[in-house]
Amino acid sequence: ADHEWGYTGENGPATWIEKFPEARGTRQSPVDIDTSRASSGGSAPPLTWRYSVNHTRSVVNPGYCWRVDENGYDSELSGGPLGSDVYKLQQWHCHWGAVNGEGSEHTVDGRAFSGELHLVHWNTSKYHSFAEAAGQTDGLAVLGVLLMVGTKHEELEKVVRLLPFIQHKGDKVTMSEPLDPAMLLPQRKAYWTYPGSLTTPPCTESVTWILFKEPIQVSAEQLALMRKLRCGEASCGVEAMELLHNYRPTLPLGNRELRDYGG
Ligand code: 1SD
Numbered sequence: 001a002d003h004e005w006g007y008t009g010e011n012g013p014a015t016w017i018e019k020f021p022e023a024r025g026t027r028q029s030p031v032d033i034d035t036s037r038a039s040s041g042g043s044a045p046p047l048t049w050r051y052s053v054n055h056t057r058s059v060v061n062p063g064y065c066w067r068v069d070e071n072g073y074d075s076e077l078s079g080g081p082l083g084s085d086v087y088k089l090q091q092w093h094c095h096w097g098a099v100n101g102e103g104s105e106h107t108v109d110g111r112a113f114s115g116e117l118h119l120v121h122w123n124t125s126k127y128h129s130f131a132e133a134a135g136q137t138d139g140l141a142v143l144g145v146l147l148m149v150g151t152k153h154e155e156l157e158k159v160v161r162l163l164p165f166i167q168h169k170g171d172k173v174t175m176s177e178p179l180d181p182a183m184l185l186p187q188r189k190a191y192w193t194y195p196g197s198l199t200t201p202p203c204t205e206s207v208t209w210i211l212f213k214e215p216i217q218v219s220a221e222q223l224a225l226m227r228k229l230r231c232g233e234a235s236c237g238v239e240a241m242e243l244l245h246n247y248r249p250t251l252p253l254g255n256r257e258l259r260d261y262g263g
């Protein structure tokens with residue numbers, strides 16, 4: 001329906017500020033990572049994740065991406081820029097472009113990648129629920145993984161092969177084979193980090209962004225299957241539009257500190 005936000009000319013990022021005032025803020029995401037502006041993070045404790053592999057996950061089409069819900073298991077992220085707090089994995093999802101070579105939300109020295117995975121975590125040391133954490137300045141931590149076109153990603157394929165079953169908004173399937181979210185991360189741990197926001201409405205300024213420097217490879221076919229998802233429901237009469245792209249353009253970093261860890 002045209003009253004909802006999305007990525008078309010009528011409901012796209014440029015229009016979000018009308019209904020979501022936080023989208024005008026000074027701590028918005030994504031940003032271009034100007035690598036010459038990054039200051040060395042120094043000797044923070046290493047970023048550490050402990051993800052659970054064997055449990056049932058649901059894969060959903062909310063109308064603006066595909067998303068895998070972790071269904072309450074205690075996969076955790078800590079260390080690095082997160083101080084002494086522990087963050088729990090809530091869900092992960094993807095952003096992509098209409099053509100290869102665009103689709104990432106963050107860019108690096110002006111360069112876009114073909115997509116970006118987001119692993120969304122919330123601060124369980126300080127807050128009681130995801131919803132509560134999502135409104136706090138230190139509530140969320142999102143790991144960003146840049147996607148480039150190359151060889152097929154076998155772990156991601158466990159999700160991609162379910163996409164034909166969630167073509168429409170509101171569709172949901174269960175993934176019963178084991179999947180290791182850690183296998184979605186690049187080999188090298190080096191990353192950039194800065195304080196930012198959700199990249200979708202309501203664009204709340206609650207995210208510590210951690211963007212890995214090294215991209216992972218996915219195949220052109222895997223990206224093509226993502227572009228076939230539709231942003232509307234099946235029962236509209238007219239077939240809903242394809243979700244050809246779902247990335248927000250970059251916003252100014254302003255005077256926020258961008259830090260560089262490793263590599
Ligand atoms: O786009 C996601 C959105 O789907 C939702 O998951 C939100 C968290 O509630 O996070 C944003 S994002 O900032 O991780 N892109």
Ligand code: ZN
Pocket residue numbers: 093094095118199
């Ligand atoms: Zn995202």
